[in-house]
Amino acid sequence: MSDAAAIVQGKESEFAVPTGVFAETVTSVEHYTDRLFKFRITRPASFRFRSGEFVMIGLPNAEKPVYRAYSIASPSWDEEIEFFSIKVQDGPLTEHLQKIQVGDTILMRKKPTGTLVNDALLPGKRVYMFSTGTGIAPFASLIRDPETYEKFDEVILTHTCREVCELKYGQELVAEILNDPLVGEMANGRLRHYCSVTREDYEFKGRITDLMESGKLFSDLGVPPINPEEDRGMICGSMAMLNDTKETLEGFGLVEGANNKPATFVVERAFVD
Structure with a gap:
């Protein structure tokens, strides 16, 4: 995806992806307990990170999506991006994130960072x-x-x-x-x-x-x-x-x-x- 704003099809309506954000597809979801789950998304060809860094992710479910910092659980060489998440029933992001399914869209900001490198x-x-x-x-x-x-x-x-x-x-x-x-x-x-x-x-x-x-x-x-x-x-x-x-x-x-x-x-x- 280019740096220019793009359009992705959400579950309920089309959503304009702002500059500086990738719109990626969920490839797998696995729930471990009623509090923990992992999911994987496609990796943009231009996305580079150091193992141990985190990135901001969100969902295309609002005019102004909520973004939260998530450590990238996959290594820097992986072809996909993996995350391991808690489930918070009233969490601004995780209340909705825990319901994602394969094929859904995840928004990911383009700049990773972090000290655990x-x-x-x-x-x-x-x-x-x-x-x-x-x-x-x-x-x-x-x-x-x-x-x-x-x-x-x-x-x-x-x-x-x-x-x-x-x-x-x-x-x-x-x-x-x-x-x-x-x-x-x-x-x-x-x-x-x-x-x-x-x-x-x-x-x-x-x-x-x-x-x-x-x-x-x-x-x-x-x-x-x-x-x-x-x-x-x-x-x-x-x-x-x-x-x-x-x-x-x-x-x-x-x-x-x-x-x-x-x-x-x-x-x-x-x-x-």
């Missing part, structure tokens, strides 16, 4: 990707990117949810990666997935910050406690989780970085609804 971290031995809920999305992109394994010897993805059923997206993803023809060989023995839940009995239970501070996370993984010489961190989740995990990492001596100033950990502050 490999370039924002200094080289290290081990990278921790700390996520809660749909915060796993940018890491779903990064753990499928060969560059991640070229930069770090060990990749530890932690995913904390309220209930066991909410872990399924990440569990399926990691299983697929280990058999992936592009990154499977690189990921085998180097990608580690640590799941925990907070509201049900499970092998690993508790908030990730508590598991770090008690030392249980490190003993479970068989690795030394985090240290700034070897370890790097990335954080994506709720605001409370971001603040608490940031404070914990700083307690281990890590320093927050950014695209223009790489350091030992980074935080993503883009949210859905």
